[in-house]
Amino acid sequence: MEDNYPKRPRKRILRRKTVAGRCDVCGQEMPLCYKCQKCGYLICQQCMAHGPRRFSCNTVTWVCPNCLNWETL
Ligand SMILES: [Zn+2]
Ligand SMILES: [Zn+2]
Numbered sequence: 001m002e003d004n005y006p007k008r009p010r011k012r013i014l015r016r017k018t019v020a021g022r023c024d025v026c027g028q029e030m031p032l033c034y035k036c037q038k039c040g041y042l043i044c045q046q047c048m049a050h051g052p053r054r055f056s057c058n059t060v061t062w063v064c065p066n067c068l069n070w071e072t073l
Helices: 045-050
Strands: 018-022 029-035 042-044 061-063 068-073
Touching: 018 042, 029 045, 042 045
Parallel strands: none
Antiparallel strands: 018 029, 029 042, 061 068
16 A cells, blocks of 8 residues: 655745835835835835836836836735
């Protein structure tokens, strides 16, 4: 007899790089801001959602308007 271990589904932990701080776009203190890992630029979720087109934003990436660094969420 052979033991067949059931395959364990791999759980992917989504690392959200959100921090609390002052949004560099609207200047308001926000509990959830996305932070550019390169230059430290902060964008709150509202600005990300309602911001101008220069924020290339989808479910996985956004472009820092300050240093044009592609950040993954
Ligand atoms: Zn903002
Ligand atoms: Zn940046």
